[in-house]
Amino acid sequence: xxxxxSVALISLLFxxxxxxxxxxxxxxxxxGNLEIVAPASPGGGWDLTARSLEKVLTDEGLVEQNINVxxxxxxxxxxxxxxxxxxxxxxxxxNSSLLLTNNLLGQSELTYEDFTPIATLATEWQALAVxxxxxxxxxxxxxxxxxxxxxxxxxGVGPGLGNDDHLSLVQAASEYGINPSDLNFLVYEGxxxxxxxxxxxxxxxxxxxxxxxxxxxQAGKLRILAxxxxxxxxGIEDVPTWKQEGIDMVFPHWRGIMGPPDMTEEQIAYxxxxxxxxVETEQWQTVLDNNDWxxxxxxxxxxxxxxKEQHDLYETLVKDSGLVE
Amino acid sequence: xxxxxxxxGLSIAVQPINIIWIILGGFLGTIVGMLPGLGPATxxxxxxxxxxxxxxxxxxxxxxxxxYGAMYGGSxxxxxxxxxxxxxxxxxxxxxxxxxxxxxxxxxxxxSAIASFIGGLIAVxxxxxxxxxLAAFALEFGPAEYFLLMLLTLSAxxxxxxxxxxxxxxxxxxxxxxSTVGIDTQTGVYRFTMGIPQLSEGIDFLIVIIGxxxxxxxxxxxxxxxxxxxxxxxxxxxWFSKDQWKRSRWPILRSGPIGFLVGVLPGAGGSIASMxxxxxxxxxxxxxxxxxxxxxxxxxxxxxxxxxxxxxxMIPLLTMGIPGSGTTAVMLGALIMLGLRPGPLLFQQQPxxxxxxxxxxxxxxxxxxxxxxxxxxxxxxxxxxxxxxxYPMIVLLAFIGxxxxxxxxxxxxxxxxxxxxxxxxxxxxxxIAPLVLALIVGVDMEQNFRMAVLSSNGSLGVFxxxxxxxxxxxLTILSLFYPLIIKLVKRKSDKLSDDEQVYKSS
Numbered sequence: 057x058x059x060x061x062s063v064a065l066i067s068l069l070f071x072x073x074x075x076x077x078x079x080x081x082x083x084x085x086x087x088g089n090l091e092i093v094a095p096a097s098p099g100g101g102w103d104l105t106a107r108s109l110e111k112v113l114t115d116e117g118l119v120e121q122n123i124n125v126x127x128x129x130x131x132x133x134x135x136x137x138x139x140x141x142x143x144x145x146x147x148x149x150x151n152s153s154l155l156l157t158n159n160l161l162g163q164s165e166l167t168y169e170d171f172t173p174i175a176t177l178a179t180e181w182q183a184l185a186v187x188x189x190x191x192x193x194x195x196x197x198x199x200x201x202x203x204x205x206x207x208x209x210x211x212g213v214g215p216g217l218g219n220d221d222h223l224s225l226v227q228a229a230s231e232y233g234i235n236p237s238d239l240n241f242l243v244y245e246g247x248x249x250x251x252x253x254x255x256x257x258x259x260x261x262x263x264x265x266x267x268x269x270x271x272x273x274q275a276g277k278l279r280i281l282a283x284x285x286x287x288x289x290x291g292i293e294d295v296p297t298w299k300q301e302g303i304d305m306v307f308p309h310w311r312g313i314m315g316p317p318d319m320t321e322e323q324i325a326y327x328x329x330x331x332x333x334x335v336e337t338e339q340w341q342t343v344l345d346n347n348d349w350x351x352x353x354x355x356x357x358x359x360x361x362x363x364k365e366q367h368d369l370y371e372t373l374v375k376d377s378g379l380v381e
Numbered sequence: 382x383x384x385x386x387x388x389x390g391l392s393i394a395v396q397p398i399n400i401i402w403i404i405l406g407g408f409l410g411t412i413v414g415m416l417p418g419l420g421p422a423t424x425x426x427x428x429x430x431x432x433x434x435x436x437x438x439x440x441x442x443x444x445x446x447x448x449y450g451a452m453y454g455g456s457x458x459x460x461x462x463x464x465x466x467x468x469x470x471x472x473x474x475x476x477x478x479x480x481x482x483x484x485x486x487x488x489x490x491x492x493s494a495i496a497s498f499i500g501g502l503i504a505v506x507x508x509x510x511x512x513x514x515l516a517a518f519a520l521e522f523g524p525a526e527y528f529l530l531m532l533l534t535l536s537a538x539x540x541x542x543x544x545x546x547x548x549x550x551x552x553x554x555x556x557x558x559x560s561t562v563g564i565d566t567q568t569g570v571y572r573f574t575m576g577i578p579q580l581s582e583g584i585d586f587l588i589v590i591i592g593x594x595x596x597x598x599x600x601x602x603x604x605x606x607x608x609x610x611x612x613x614x615x616x617x618x619x620w621f622s623k624d625q626w627k628r629s630r631w632p633i634l635r636s637g638p639i640g641f642l643v644g645v646l647p648g649a650g651g652s653i654a655s656m657x658x659x660x661x662x663x664x665x666x667x668x669x670x671x672x673x674x675x676x677x678x679x680x681x682x683x684x685x686x687x688x689x690x691x692x693x694x695m696i697p698l699l700t701m702g703i704p705g706s707g708t709t710a711v712m713l714g715a716l717i718m719l720g721l722r723p724g725p726l727l728f729q730q731q732p733x734x735x736x737x738x739x740x741x742x743x744x745x746x747x748x749x750x751x752x753x754x755x756x757x758x759x760x761x762x763x764x765x766x767x768x769x770x771x772y773p774m775i776v777l778l779a780f781i782g783x784x785x786x787x788x789x790x791x792x793x794x795x796x797x798x799x800x801x802x803x804x805x806x807x808x809x810x811x812x813i814a815p816l817v818l819a820l821i822v823g824v825d826m827e828q829n830f831r832m833a834v835l836s837s838n839g840s841l842g843v844f845x846x847x848x849x850x851x852x853x854x855x856l857t858i859l860s861l862f863y864p865l866i867i868k869l870v871k872r873k874s875d876k877l878s879d880d881e882q883v884y885k886s887s
Contacts, residue, residue: 071869097711097787098426104714111433129787131578132664163581206608210836217569242524242832243566244823248703255701256520259838271702275725311707346720379569 059238081107085351086146086325089122093149095136097129107151108343116337118330134164140316142192145323148315154225155222160374161218161234163229175331179308180351182224182284183266187257195282195301199232214244218379224284224307225263231303236380267348310352328355390736400442403741410450414779415458420467421451422707423785429715437721438734444712452688453497453749460489461763464595468821469651469687471814473630476679483675486852487619488762490757492677493684496633498750499684503637504692505743516643516700523647524832529853531826534653535694537660539816548811556816559584560823565630567831579791586820588783592796593813595801600774600822619757629681632662640686644693649704651687652821656817658686692742699723699735800841843870
């Protein structure tokens with residue numbers, strides 16, 4: 057009899073446990089702590105994006121659950137995204153165009169289709185800059201000189217070929233009728249080193265994020281020839297866009313967020329609501345301003361479409377660049 | 382220099398809250414610097430979420446204090462346990478650990494604190510007067526100049542390996558070979574990564590340092606643990622003798638400016654600064670044979686240099702917004718988050734912020750020398766800790782430190798592999814420093830060489846073009862052959878007059 061009671065008790069316990077487990081699994085999302093993966097070391101762009109998200113979502117009371125930022129650096133995002141792939145919907149990760157290019161360059165098996173698009177959040181713009189005493193006054197002059205003599209003009213880029221800094225100039229060059237694989241790139245370790253090299257006159261031009269060179273331009277230490285935005289950028293209205301220079305391109309260096317594969321519609325809708333509200337807050341606007349980012353919010357549906365377009369664009373650019381056959 | 386901004390900065394730096402941050406940061410830096418594997422970059426990174434709520438000026442003061450605090454702390458474990466916590470603390474093992482073995486641990490700790498202090502002061506003064514011209518000087522360094530600077534650093538290996546030159550060069554070759562692992566930045570080709578994504582950014586030299594030094598040391602001691610029980614270690618006085626001070630003061634004064642200059646160059650940093658400081662002193666010393674056997678000047682010189690370098694690294698950060706080291710890169714990210722953008726406009730738009738930081742570094746160095754001297758008495762107790770407690774602790778710290786580098790368990794395997802490797806090197810009596818040194822500078826050395834040659838369209842003449850590169854070349858040649866020249870000169874003067882020789886060396 058005693059035995060029977062204990063067996064019954066235990067089975068009751070199991071049933072209860074089962075019930076509560078399934079209840080939290082199905083009905084409510086999120087049901088526990090949330091995790092945002094920064095697929096890079098602390099201090100970098102992805103890390104800052106992840107931490108800003110965490111801070112704004114928490115401070116504004118948009119998400120009640122605990123949000124933790126997890127750093128998983130390595131392989132240009134590969135390590136962090138592999139980690140994301142095997143997690144459930146409580147883990148999200150920051151991303152950027154490297155998600156597309158890693159695969160296109162043959163460096164990764166992962167594709168954008170392996171994940172659930174959640175949102176595109178912000179963008180930076182790309183800039184082409186020359187030393188303050190350079191002979192090139194306009195982007196057109198620079199492109200013309202490059203067209204005539206591509207190997208003589210050294211362009212600094214970092215930290216690796218195939219990134220947005222590199223591919224934005226690839227696109228501009230091929231729009232101008234230059235074979236991008238003829239361009240003479242020197243690859244530095246990072247954006248900072250590229251600027252140092254330009255200020256020291258060790259390269260003829262650099263292609264990099266606008267934020268790396270904006271202050272230097274304002275201080276008159278170098279000259280930005282063109283930005284990749286659709287309209288002139290606040291604070292440096294004297295710098296033309298590529299469009300104004302007659303080259304038809306707008307090149308965002310976007311940052312977004314995605315989830316593991318197979319998220320449910322409810323889960324995606326949850327983030328559409330939360331992130332849609334978040335980008336309207338003043339605090340998020342401050343984050344954008346501090347980082348020289350621009351709001352670029354697209355919800356999950358728009359992001360899915362955007363990723364497809366971006367994938368096709370990058371496929372062409374990577375081919376044009378001569379990095380793959 | 383603008384006196385009114387200087388005074389405004391000083392008044393910000395002496396606000397009680399900022400003084401607290403300086404002391405707290407310095408203390409924290411000392412602690413993380415001491416623990417093998419935990420370095421200033423990790424400490425600053427961990428603090429990022431905390432600094433979110435802070436005033437940007439206080440935040441930069443706190444982070445800078447951690448940075449140079451770690452330079453003080455880094456040598457503690459080098460001296461006591463022969464396990465440097467960071468690249469810039471490696472040189473402190475050369476003479477610091479032998480001093481501790483000779484029963485002079487107290488003196489060694491005190492002298493390194495004083496050397497760091499003076500080096501730091503020299504650099505802060507240099508910062509006040511020379512920040513802008515030096516920032517311009519740093520820009521002169523193109524790929525060719527950087528390559529030659531790395532070459533000069535590698536020539537230190539000759540100085541380190543006197544007596545076992547072949548083994549030293551062997552270790553260097555292994556280090557250079559290891560540095561080729563990872564993505565080749567010029568072409569994007571993956572080299573020796575064996576399909577492991579964690580290897581794509583190369584082998585982190587900190588893992589190698591922790592492995593070959595900390596784990597290697599523990600394993601090596603495990604082999605002869607029975608012999609050690611019998612001897613009771615002496616720790617000596619907690620203050621250095623007059624003679625030790627006499628021997629150290631000039632090396633400290635010479636190495637401070639050297640370290641400062643190297644620190645200003647983006648990418649060079651404390652490891653190179655301390656190594657160049659050490660070799661310079663060894664090469665010009667009248668008693669080079671005492672280096673490596675516990676010469677106080679061999680400890681004082683690199684300690685002065687690496688602390689000066691950490692102050693120098695703030696110059697490119699503040700004047701150009703360019704991070705010169707791993708730690709300043711993390712700091713830059715955190716500052717941007719706070720809405721403070723270091724760069725060419727900082728001194729124009731927010732001069733009091735910049736000067737507050739500079740003044741805080743001055744106060745911070747004073748606080749740190751006091752903290753570190755007070756700690757000497759406590760730290761020497763580490764040597765009394767029984768091996769069965771001490772060594773497991775070191776292993777534990779080594780694993781924690783490794784994990785914080787990239788939060789990956791794959792690194793544990795690397796740690797163990799390099800631990801065994803370190804043991805093997807110790808057993809075979811192969812010097813370890815050349816390997817680590819070559820690994821640290823190897824990547825940049827190769828990339829800069831290739832960029833230099835690419836930009837000159839294949840001509841090697843690029844290495845002889847600028848005044849800076851010719852100076853570096855001459856220094857390298859001097860560094861390689863100076864001992865030889867001195868020996869020849871000495872032999873001659875020996876023959877001429879024995880009396881004079883006696884006079885010289887006394």
